[in-house]
Amino acid sequence: MKKETKTIENITITIERKNIKNMYMRILPPNGEVKVSAPLFLSDNEINNFIKSKKDWILKKQKYIQENNIKAPLKYDNGEKHNVWGKEYELCLIKNDSVKHVLIDEEKSMIYLPVPKRSTIEKRKKILDEFYRQEMKKAIPPVLDKCTKIVGRTPSEVKIRKMKNWGNCRYHDKRITLNLNLAKKDPICLEYVMIHELCHLIEFNHGKKFKKLMDKFCPNWKEIKKRLNE
Structure with missing residues (x-):
């Protein structure tokens, strides 16, 4: 595989020549890096013309990534940044059979992640998700105890899973489910989501009555919601 970086039409491109049949282009977050995979037999002129023909699309894609703060896919590798309860930590992989659990070093702001010798991204992700x-x-x-006293309602069960919403409430059986990723956010966000779901045990929809309940039980809920979704 041959790799080179060049500037075409004021756009910096990383070109990798491989034993493939077709040419491919990727625009990568978070900085809109442009990568082109090209067959070994293609001439420089053919590659240049291809990139020039895609200039408008490249600029549009880069603008979208920057304006929407699109992040690069996590690789769960050394030096990567991960949050725990609203604080940022640097990930450090440790290959040590005597260490079985994730360790946090508050002073150094490090997360030590024990992994097998030949770990995959999916395996490392699974270990951190379990943490x-x-x-x-x-x-x-403790958050549930505090919030049930505030709202005056108690769920039948509280479950944890990965989901699109931060939480949901099944009104008919009083079951609340919370998003696993709340463990990455400021602890006040967990309280806000818990109060939000408990309020659904009183008012199922998000109408005026529900918002009045939120104003009563969590006066700064709009501010916390904004912080949660940042």
């Missing part, structure tokens, strides 16, 4: 799950399990009981 977040345990963090949620520890955090929920």
Whole structure:
């Protein structure tokens, strides 16, 4: 594989020549880096013309990535940044059979992630997700106790899973489900989501009555919601 970087039409391009049949282009977050995979037999002129023909599309894609703060896919590798309860930590992989659990060094702001010698991204992700799950399990009981006293309602069960919403409430059986990723956010966000879902045990929809309940039980809920979704 041959790799080179060149500037075409004021756009910096990384070109990788491979034993492939077709040419491919990727615009990568977070900085809109342009990567082109090209067959070994293609001439420089053919590659240049291809990139020039895609200039408008490249600029449009780069603008979208920057304006929407699109982040690069996580690789769960050394030096990568991950949050725990609203604080940023640097990930450090440790290949040590005697270490079985994720370790946090508050002073150095490090997360030590024990991994097998030949770990995949999916395996490392699974290990870190399990750490977040345990963090949620520890955090929920005191938050639930506090919030049920505020709202005056108690769920039948509180579950944890990965989901698109931060939480949901099944009104008919009083079951609340919380997003695993709340363990990455400021602890006040967990309280806000818990109060939000408990209020659904009183008012199922998000109408005026529901918002009045939120104003009553969590006066700064709009500010917390904004912080949660940042």
